[in-house]
Amino acid sequence: EVQLVESGGGVVRPGGSLRLSCAASGFTFDDYGMSWVRQAPGKGLEWVSGINWNGGSTGYADSVKGRFTISRDNAKNSLYLQMNSLRAEDTALYHCAREASNSEAFDIWGQGTMVTVSS
């Protein structure tokens, strides 16, 4: 079964750090670009960051640029998001998502890991 499972979320104080992980299974991980997409409580979808198949190209939303770092370990079939200098507005459910092979739409999503930034 093709699956993405996120972990690493939690409650953190403003200015703190967290590292999210996304474990992929059921497909050849290094064939695909990957992204992180977040959803604040009761709000819509916001793309956070993306990475190509070998990690050689990355992109970030302006809202997280300079604070978040995306990476991947193809040997471990894993995607990561290092989040530093966290703010209250980063509070959200963070999903990892796979780019489809025939477009740049996201065809597989994980259920998400919740990040709460609060003092």
Add this chain to the structure above:
Amino acid sequence: DIQMTQSPSSLSASVGDRVTITCRASQGISNSLAWYQQKPGKAPKLLLYAASRLESGVPSRFSGSGSGTDYTLTISSLQPEDFATYYCQQYYSTPPVTFGQGTKVEIK
């Protein structure tokens, strides 16, 4: 960045109704558009990509059309399981990928 504007933000409809949701891009996106369905507490599900191509396993009552800046998602006969929030997403000019604000389809 390309801005995506969906309309309406919500609608009420009955089972069997034909439903249309519109997505407008701030500039032409050359059919590089996807539609997603999200139910409460669940991850989004890809319905269509390339504006009109149905993702495998998605019922044929869902269809997409459009060109340039204006795109439409149509549900030909609304079913009980279709009550959800729908998002459009452009992948023409990235980063960043951008989503519409969502359209909530509710039961009338």
